[in-house]
Amino acid sequence: MLKRDFAAVIFFTVVAVFFVFAALLTHPFGSPDNPVMDDYIIHNTQTEVGANNGVTSVVFDYRGFDTLGEATVLFTAVAGVILVFRRLKK
Amino acid sequence: MSMGMSKIVKTVSSVVFPFIVIYGLYIIAHGHLTPGGGFQGGAVVASGCAMLLVAHGSIWTIGKIREKQLSILESTGAVAFILLALLGLVFGTVFFKNFLVGNKFLFGEIPGYLSRVANFNTGGVLPLMNFAVGLKVIAGLFAIVLVMAYATSTFKKGEMEDGKR
Amino acid sequence: MIYNIPYLAVAALILVGLYGVVFKRNLIKMVIGVTLIESGVNLFLITLGYRKGSTAPIYTSSPGGLMSLPVPQALTLTSIVIGVAVLALMLSFIVYIYRHYKTLDARKIGGEDE
Numbered sequence: 001m002l003k004r005d006f007a008a009v010i011f012f013t014v015v016a017v018f019f020v021f022a023a024l025l026t027h028p029f030g031s032p033d034n035p036v037m038d039d040y041i042i043h044n045t046q047t048e049v050g051a052n053n054g055v056t057s058v059v060f061d062y063r064g065f066d067t068l069g070e071a072t073v074l075f076t077a078v079a080g081v082i083l084v085f086r087r088l089k090k
Numbered sequence: 091m092s093m094g095m096s097k098i099v100k101t102v103s104s105v106v107f108p109f110i111v112i113y114g115l116y117i118i119a120h121g122h123l124t125p126g127g128g129f130q131g132g133a134v135v136a137s138g139c140a141m142l143l144v145a146h147g148s149i150w151t152i153g154k155i156r157e158k159q160l161s162i163l164e165s166t167g168a169v170a171f172i173l174l175a176l177l178g179l180v181f182g183t184v185f186f187k188n189f190l191v192g193n194k195f196l197f198g199e200i201p202g203y204l205s206r207v208a209n210f211n212t213g214g215v216l217p218l219m220n221f222a223v224g225l226k227v228i229a230g231l232f233a234i235v236l237v238m239a240y241a242t243s244t245f246k247k248g249e250m251e252d253g254k255r
Numbered sequence: 256m257i258y259n260i261p262y263l264a265v266a267a268l269i270l271v272g273l274y275g276v277v278f279k280r281n282l283i284k285m286v287i288g289v290t291l292i293e294s295g296v297n298l299f300l301i302t303l304g305y306r307k308g309s310t311a312p313i314y315t316s317s318p319g320g321l322m323s324l325p326v327p328q329a330l331t332l333t334s335i336v337i338g339v340a341v342l343a344l345m346l347s348f349i350v351y352i353y354r355h356y357k358t359l360d361a362r363k364i365g366g367e368d369e
């Protein structure tokens with residue numbers, strides 16, 4: 001038991017040091033590295049998709065497969081919750 | 091939670107509920123113009139339904155709408171979403187092709203480059219997908235909340251073990 | 256260096272959540288830790304997509320000028336909904352576990368007593 005707690009402390013410390021150094025060494029806040037794709041989307045969302053909202057055009061047009069997977073996850077979660085609680089009510 | 095709250099809370103929530111629904115539907119319908127979309131507006135409407143559930147109790151709510159009907163609604167939204175994506179395959183070239191953009195009658199107008207005017211008749215297939223996903227999110231989130239509230243509402247303090255209704 | 260304060264906030268959120276997941280024994284507190292990690296990831300995606308002095312990537316009555324990146328915001332939207340779904344599923348399984356084991360202690364459920 002004590003060995004496990006020691007291992008957990010070691011793990012947590014390593015991850016904490018990693019996260020803090022990663023946060024300090026990332027590129028500065030407010031200047032993204034390589035926004036070429038996003039600039040393309042911003043400049044073409046009105047002429048290609050016809051929508052004023054860039055985020056919605058990304059969600060439903062440029063990256064529609066992500067939204068399809070998300071809908072699948074939501075459907076699976078609802079099915080799982082209904083399954084668990086139907087079993088519970090009996 | 092199973093019996094609902096006081097009469098004041100019930101009345102106020104019943105009065106406020108239509109406005110919340112209207113606001114959520116506005117967010118869904120204007121998803122291609124203003125901040126928002128199917129997910130956000132669906133979350134707003136589902137929050138309104140959850141407020142009604144908390145105020146009136148889960149017994150009253152499950153008498154109004156069953157979780158099976160909500161599940162059917164959610165499946166309808168999912169099927170409509172996939173069907174819209176498949177229509178892109180039929181009328182266009184690829185899955186999720188925006189086949190309605192550029193036509194003349196339904197959501198087909200193209201706003202000018204860098205125009206700041208909100209024209210509702212734009213966006214191609216995006217408003218329809220917003221409605222499908224909004225229906226899906228409304229039904230899904232409210233089904234989750236309703237089932238969890240109804241299944242745990244009839245438990246008293248020591249009744250968790252023997253599973254009495 | 257001083258401009259990286261949002262990333263430090265992200266690290267703090269994720270570490271608080273990880274502390275809850277690793278060191279707590281109550282399942283509800285572990286779920287709270289998981290949702291804190293999700294919040295940290297969402298904040299990280301949003302801060303990655305911000306450009307200095309930019310507005311939201313929406314043209315309707317926008318003041319013009321630079322716009323922030325739309326793809327991280329869309330992925331955050333996806334992430335939020337998935338977080339809600341996962342939270343609901345975790346909580347319902349916790350109710351089921353409590354019905355079966357009559358406890359919420361993760362180590363007692365795992366079969367190793369003190």
